[in-house]
Each structure stands twice: as structure tokens, then as C-alpha cells.
Amino acid sequence: MTKPTQLQVEAIKDGTVIDHIPAHVGTKVLKLFAMHKSNERVTIGLNLPSSALGAKDILKIENVFINEEQASKLALYAPCATVNRIEDYRVVKKLELELPSAVKGVFACPNSNCITHGEPVESHFSVIEKKDSIRLKCKYCEKVYSREVVTEL
Ligand SMILES: [Zn+2]
Structure with a gap:
């Protein structure tokens, strides 16, 4: 430096x-x-x-x-x-920064119909690493989002 x-x-x-x-x-x-x-x-x-x-x-x-x-x-x-x-x-x-295998209760699910919005359920995404992109899959509605979509909310 x-x-x-x-x-x-x-x-x-x-x-x-x-x-x-x-x-x-x-x-x-x-x-x-x-x-x-x-x-x-x-x-x-x-x-x-x-x-x-x-x-x-x-x-x-x-x-x-x-x-x-x-x-x-x-x-x-x-x-x-x-x-x-x-x-x-x-x-x-x-x-060392290491990608977690799952993130709970940090990000809201982008799917407005997802059960995590209506019920007192903690959000839960599994982290999927594909080549250079990181994707998050909601445990409840099972939709898959790019990292950017979830973290921008
Ligand atoms: Zn969801």
C-alpha cells in the first residue's frame, strides 16, 4: 500500500x-x-x-x-x-472472507408472495456458487435470485 x-x-x-x-x-x-x-x-x-x-x-x-x-x-x-x-x-x-452455505434472517425474499412476508418466519437462503456468479435460493418459495437482486433490497 x-x-x-x-x-x-x-x-x-x-x-x-x-x-x-x-x-x-x-x-x-x-x-x-x-x-x-x-x-x-x-x-x-x-x-x-x-x-x-x-x-x-x-x-x-x-x-x-x-x-x-x-x-x-x-x-x-x-x-x-x-x-x-x-x-x-x-x-x-x-x-478470510468465505461464502456461507446459507444466510438466515438477513435479507428479505424478493418474492412478495413468499410466506416469509406474511408469517413470522425468518428468511432463509441457500447460497449457490456458479462460476463467477453467486445465487441465493429461498428455502420457502424455492425461487433463485442473483446475489445483487437480494442484497439490493
Ligand atoms: Zn421466498
């Missing part, structure tokens, strides 16, 4: 840095983890220049450490993001 890139967002002492989020996805990740409602200090960098992505978003959350389950949810939005755990200004751990 070059020096100017490091200076784009202020360093944090303890917490999580999520880097290499595709541009415009950063705010969705914030909502996914309810960070916009957190009382911790969150530093957001949007549309920062990135040699790999063209433009990227960065999130820095102080005093919050993302667990493996959250990392797998993040993988649905930003499979190439890097998650760094920071302690005393140093990266002590990098979380």
Missing part, C-alpha cells in the same frame, strides 16, 4: 478495518452490521482511488471486532474485501 492511500483515512487504535469494498457497497455494509446505529466511532471513506478496483470504500470501526459469521455475510456483498483486526494501531489478524 502506498503512503497517500494510508493517509486517506485516519488510523485507528483498536477495531476493525474493512478495506477494498467495491465503491457504493460501503454504506450497505454499514447497515448490514448496524454500524450506522453504533455509538462507536466509525470512519467511512467512500469512492477512494484504488489500483485494483478503480474506486473503493473503506470502513473503520473503533472497538468493534467482526466475527466469522459477520465476515461470511460480508462476503456476499464484497467477496474481495479485506478485513483487518487492529490492536494498538497494528494489524493483528486478517479475516
Whole structure:
């Protein structure tokens, strides 16, 4: 990483840095983890220049450490993001993002006739990976959607 890139967002002492989020996805990740409602200090960098992505978003959350389950949810939005755990200004751990086999209770089913909308049933999608595309299949109505369709809602 070059020096100017490091200076784009202020360093944090303890917490999580999520880097290499595709541009415009950063705010969705914030909502996914309810960070916009957190009382911790969150530093957001949007549309920062990135040699790999063209433009990227960065999130820095102080005093919050993302667990493996959250990392797998993040993988649905930003499979190439890097998650760094920071302690005393140093990266002590990098979380590998792995696609979960299923996601429960995170996304609403795009099918308005799906039972998950009328009943107190938690949404449940199985994750299907096909070549470069990720698809989500609703357990209840059995419809299959592209990742984008489900995560954009
Ligand atoms: Zn459904």
C-alpha cells in the first residue's frame, strides 16, 4: 500500500478495518452490521482511488471486532474485501472472507408472495456458487435470485 492511500483515512487504535469494498457497497455494509446505529466511532471513506478496483470504500470501526459469521455475510456483498483486526494501531489478524452455505434472517425474499412476508418466519437462503456468479435460493418459495437482486433490497 502506498503512503497517500494510508493517509486517506485516519488510523485507528483498536477495531476493525474493512478495506477494498467495491465503491457504493460501503454504506450497505454499514447497515448490514448496524454500524450506522453504533455509538462507536466509525470512519467511512467512500469512492477512494484504488489500483485494483478503480474506486473503493473503506470502513473503520473503533472497538468493534467482526466475527466469522459477520465476515461470511460480508462476503456476499464484497467477496474481495479485506478485513483487518487492529490492536494498538497494528494489524493483528486478517479475516478470510468465505461464502456461507446459507444466510438466515438477513435479507428479505424478493418474492412478495413468499410466506416469509406474511408469517413470522425468518428468511432463509441457500447460497449457490456458479462460476463467477453467486445465487441465493429461498428455502420457502424455492425461487433463485442473483446475489445483487437480494442484497439490493
Ligand atoms: Zn421466498
